[in-house]
Amino acid sequence: MNASSSTPPGEPAPRPRVVIVGCGFGGLEAARKFVGHEVDVTVVEKTNHHLFQPLLYQVATAGLAAPSIAAPARLLFHGDEDVTTLLGEVTGIDATARQVHLADGTALPYDHLIVAAGATHSYFGNDQWAPLAPGLKTLADAFDIRRRVLMAFEMAELEADPLRRKALMTFVVIGAGPTGVEMAGTLAEIARHTLSGEFRHIVPADAEVLLVEGGPRVLQAMPESLSQRAREQLEKLGVQVRLNAMVTHIDASGLEVKLASGPDGAGATSYRIDSNCIVWAAGVAASPLGRLVAAATGAETDRPGRVKVEPDLSLPGHPEISVVGDLAAAMSHVPGQPPRPVPGVSPGAKQMGRTAAENVLRRIAGQPTLPFRYRDYGNLATIGRNAAVVDLPTPFGPLRFSGRLAWWFWLFVHIYFLIGFRNRLIVLMDWASAYLSFRRNARVVADVKGAGES
Amino acid sequence: MNASSSTPPGEPAPRPRVVIVGCGFGGLEAARKFVGHEVDVTVVEKTNHHLFQPLLYQVATAGLAAPSIAAPARLLFHGDEDVTTLLGEVTGIDATARQVHLADGTALPYDHLIVAAGATHSYFGNDQWAPLAPGLKTLADAFDIRRRVLMAFEMAELEADPLRRKALMTFVVIGAGPTGVEMAGTLAEIARHTLSGEFRHIVPADAEVLLVEGGPRVLQAMPESLSQRAREQLEKLGVQVRLNAMVTHIDASGLEVKLASGPDGAGATSYRIDSNCIVWAAGVAASPLGRLVAAATGAETDRPGRVKVEPDLSLPGHPEISVVGDLAAAMSHVPGQPPRPVPGVSPGAKQMGRTAAENVLRRIAGQPTLPFRYRDYGNLATIGRNAAVVDLPTPFGPLRFSGRLAWWFWLFVHIYFLIGFRNRLIVLMDWASAYLSFRRNARVVADVKGAGES
Numbered sequence: 001m002n003a004s005s006s007t008p009p010g011e012p013a014p015r016p017r018v019v020i021v022g023c024g025f026g027g028l029e030a031a032r033k034f035v036g037h038e039v040d041v042t043v044v045e046k047t048n049h050h051l052f053q054p055l056l057y058q059v060a061t062a063g064l065a066a067p068s069i070a071a072p073a074r075l076l077f078h079g080d081e082d083v084t085t086l087l088g089e090v091t092g093i094d095a096t097a098r099q100v101h102l103a104d105g106t107a108l109p110y111d112h113l114i115v116a117a118g119a120t121h122s123y124f125g126n127d128q129w130a131p132l133a134p135g136l137k138t139l140a141d142a143f144d145i146r147r148r149v150l151m152a153f154e155m156a157e158l159e160a161d162p163l164r165r166k167a168l169m170t171f172v173v174i175g176a177g178p179t180g181v182e183m184a185g186t187l188a189e190i191a192r193h194t195l196s197g198e199f200r201h202i203v204p205a206d207a208e209v210l211l212v213e214g215g216p217r218v219l220q221a222m223p224e225s226l227s228q229r230a231r232e233q234l235e236k237l238g239v240q241v242r243l244n245a246m247v248t249h250i251d252a253s254g255l256e257v258k259l260a261s262g263p264d265g266a267g268a269t270s271y272r273i274d275s276n277c278i279v280w281a282a283g284v285a286a287s288p289l290g291r292l293v294a295a296a297t298g299a300e301t302d303r304p305g306r307v308k309v310e311p312d313l314s315l316p317g318h319p320e321i322s323v324v325g326d327l328a329a330a331m332s333h334v335p336g337q338p339p340r341p342v343p344g345v346s347p348g349a350k351q352m353g354r355t356a357a358e359n360v361l362r363r364i365a366g367q368p369t370l371p372f373r374y375r376d377y378g379n380l381a382t383i384g385r386n387a388a389v390v391d392l393p394t395p396f397g398p399l400r401f402s403g404r405l406a407w408w409f410w411l412f413v414h415i416y417f418l419i420g421f422r423n424r425l426i427v428l429m430d431w432a433s434a435y436l437s438f439r440r441n442a443r444v445v446a447d448v449k450g451a452g453e454s
Numbered sequence: 455m456n457a458s459s460s461t462p463p464g465e466p467a468p469r470p471r472v473v474i475v476g477c478g479f480g481g482l483e484a485a486r487k488f489v490g491h492e493v494d495v496t497v498v499e500k501t502n503h504h505l506f507q508p509l510l511y512q513v514a515t516a517g518l519a520a521p522s523i524a525a526p527a528r529l530l531f532h533g534d535e536d537v538t539t540l541l542g543e544v545t546g547i548d549a550t551a552r553q554v555h556l557a558d559g560t561a562l563p564y565d566h567l568i569v570a571a572g573a574t575h576s577y578f579g580n581d582q583w584a585p586l587a588p589g590l591k592t593l594a595d596a597f598d599i600r601r602r603v604l605m606a607f608e609m610a611e612l613e614a615d616p617l618r619r620k621a622l623m624t625f626v627v628i629g630a631g632p633t634g635v636e637m638a639g640t641l642a643e644i645a646r647h648t649l650s651g652e653f654r655h656i657v658p659a660d661a662e663v664l665l666v667e668g669g670p671r672v673l674q675a676m677p678e679s680l681s682q683r684a685r686e687q688l689e690k691l692g693v694q695v696r697l698n699a700m701v702t703h704i705d706a707s708g709l710e711v712k713l714a715s716g717p718d719g720a721g722a723t724s725y726r727i728d729s730n731c732i733v734w735a736a737g738v739a740a741s742p743l744g745r746l747v748a749a750a751t752g753a754e755t756d757r758p759g760r761v762k763v764e765p766d767l768s769l770p771g772h773p774e775i776s777v778v779g780d781l782a783a784a785m786s787h788v789p790g791q792p793p794r795p796v797p798g799v800s801p802g803a804k805q806m807g808r809t810a811a812e813n814v815l816r817r818i819a820g821q822p823t824l825p826f827r828y829r830d831y832g833n834l835a836t837i838g839r840n841a842a843v844v845d846l847p848t849p850f851g852p853l854r855f856s857g858r859l860a861w862w863f864w865l866f867v868h869i870y871f872l873i874g875f876r877n878r879l880i881v882l883m884d885w886a887s888a889y890l891s892f893r894r895n896a897r898v899v900a901d902v903k904g905a906g907e908s
Contacts (some may be wrong), residue, residue, distance in 0.1 A: 065521040075897065
């Protein structure tokens with residue numbers, strides 16, 4: 001498919017063509033901004049759905065079914081005739097010819113391009129760890145982790161050897177950022193509550209959940225007092241928190257951890273943890289598309305592979321190309337203040353998507369573009385049942401709280417932002433049912449051998 | 455794991471050990487019957503869930519999420535300390551040593567064995583068709599079909615060649631039994647309603663849905679008048695019904711069909727249908743476990759591989775082994791009437807499960823066993839929105855109806871029998887939402903390349 005760009009005489013000038021790569025928070029918000037304007041928008045997405053990633057850990061831990069947090073991308077632009085949705089993988093960008101190339105050979109011409117391809121996991125150069133310790137970015141990842149977690153208990157029930165049984169009942173989460181913390185807390189909850197009374201040869205509550213973190217505290221993006229609260233709540237849920245512990249080796253039956261030495265060089269020590277279920281929540285890298293954009297435009301990337309953008313989110317020398325969301329190394333520009341880096345959270349991606357789209361419309365109208373300004377609505381992280389931490393900026397200084405109230409606050413914020421009324425309702429019901437019964441409603445493993453999932 | 459069967463002196467005699475293979479309708483009902491009796495029950499299931507198979511086509515056609523129709527097997531016996539659930543695949547039965555062997559090496563001793571391993575698809579000797587035209591028995595099958603259906607529309611949207619586009623938008627269902635009829639009707643509904651307004655290069659309603667049946671009518675287990683009604687409703691939904699059409703060849707881009715010749719031998723003709731999405735709903739065969747049981751016990755199997763059982767569902771010469779559900783070639787024994795074969799429907803499997811368990815308890819109590827008697831509660835099949843056929847036996851003769859009323863009847867019967875209050879509620883809500891909006895809420899493809907699914 002190769003749209004013609006010549007205009008027959010007598011016809012009106014063609015409408016500007018905007019291509020948006022990715023339908024995560026950034027791409028979706030950008031596309032929505034164009035609805036109703038005289039612009040032809042094409043959204044290219046390599047999955048068929050927009051994913052509400054903040055609740056993906058619930059799919060991985062069998063609390064939610066996938067459709068509760070995933071909406072078909074093209075359904076979101078159902079009545080918007082100006083928006084075309086294409087399922088495809090971007091394999092090349094030709095910044096000179098202004099075309100995006102897809103894996104199936106399609107060439108999409110653009111007048112304006114917004115790249116919102118997001119992030120993936122980083123194993124810090126140890127890519128051989130990927131199959132041993134899966135990360136959590138896509139629904140396929142979530143099903144993989146769900147299967148590993150549930151199958152570990154199933155295999156433990158069949159296992160007579162006590163050492164192998166102990167390894168099957170040891171769950172290790174690497175990285176104590178928001179994803180690692182909520183995974184570890186939820187795994188402990190599953191072991192202590194959800195599976196209680198269902199096994200005859202093992203006691204699920206005997207399972208050990210270890211949260212291994214290289215740094216000195218959990219949730220390092222949070223203020224120190226909330227990190228401390230989060231750690232206490234994790235330990236109360238039964239999670240063993242191992243700080244200053246660097247992972248040096250992972251194999252099929254466990255991992256090796258090296259404790260950082262004290263300031264005097266003493267105390268450095270290594271040990272091994274036998275485990276059949278390891279989850280990677282330690283590193284985030286930009287989508288490989290970042291390098292592709294950089295190569296096509298001469299833009300620079302930072303260490304995690306994010307593309308460095310101008311204040312208005314466009315690329316140096318390529319005002320027709322913008323990069324937003326987790327793929328962008330963007331700064332927030334508040335008048336009178338020095339630029340500050342934008343954190344990799346969903347409100348940031350949404351705000352960038354809107355600004356990039358607004359700037360495209362301004363360019364079309366011949367107006368100057370605006371610098372991006374990040375509005376910080378605060379930071380929250382959940383840990384488990386009745387356990388969360390919240391840090392909200394207010395005109396009177398930060399408001400910080402934790403525990404049950406923070407958990408309810410987190411819950412309502414997340415359900416409020418979840419795409420679509422129906423999804424909100426289903427998730428609310430699932431949670432209400434899980435809260436009252438300690439059950440988890442998506443404990444389905446479609447293929448116990450691991451080829452495919454639900 | 456190898457439970458000891460010796461009783462130390464002075465201890466009470468060990469309780470009878472019952473092993474149940476399979477946790478479908480038959481196995482689940484049998485296991486439930488033992489709860490509260492002085493019996494140790496072990497349920498062996500090769501997936502981790504009980505599947506409500508009558509609604510599986512809804513998962514395949516993106517109407518329901520998998521967890522809505524699948525309940526964790528061990529959750530169903532949550533508080534029943536006497537019931538042990540094991541996830542395992544049976545690889546051997548030793549009828550002399552009275553042990554069931556699992557793939558992981560576990561040997562399960564039994565005093566009584568109930569085999570309820572169900573059915574699978576049969577390609578009538580053309581097993582090479584399996585990857586080209588998947589059948590629908592498991593959740594993994596359903597995700598495979600969901601992906602193929604949704605991806606066909608996605609690829610058609612990207613396809614410029616009109617012939618290839620037409621093949622992508624041609625859906626063929628082979629076999630017009632209940633599954634084939636509901637698949638075809640729902641596919642037509644998706645094309646005409648669900649996807650309407652979402653594509654820019656194709657018109658989803660242009661999709662052709664063909665229902666290819668070797669016999670002379672659809673729903674051959676139904677009375678002829680209802681077959682006729684069903685066919686009319688299918689055609690009204692936009693399905694092309696091709697009767698007397700035998701599939702002779704399937705490849706990656708389509709299939710060949712041979713029309714049966716007329717009574718005078720004239721009119722026999724073959725033609726080809728180009729299609730990228732073919733679903734197999736034509737043949738059912740017993741689980742391969744049937745041959746294993748037959749080999750171990752000397753029991754006979756019929757052509758589809760079902761095990762021939764005694765009137766009380768046990769095996770000839772092996773009263774301690776029963777076979778129930780789709781795996782059994784069983785007869786219904788009504789006093790004063792000749793024995794009649796039991797149809798392969800879920801009420802039949804449930805009733806057999808209960809009778810087999812009851813007979814085990816009678817044997818333990820030293821009582822004579824009872825012959826199996828099938829109670830026919832009627833026959834229903836759904837076709838699509840507002841379209842179904844119902845055949846109910848009443849004391850005043852059969853009650854037959856079709857159309858909107860039949861559909862509502864079918865809906866409430868199925869939701870009523872769906873496992874668990876929560877699943878019922880979720881499915882009811884999903885259906886209400888789908889009915890009002892024509893949307894389908896599980897249009898998620900986790901892995902568009904086909905390695906894994908949701």
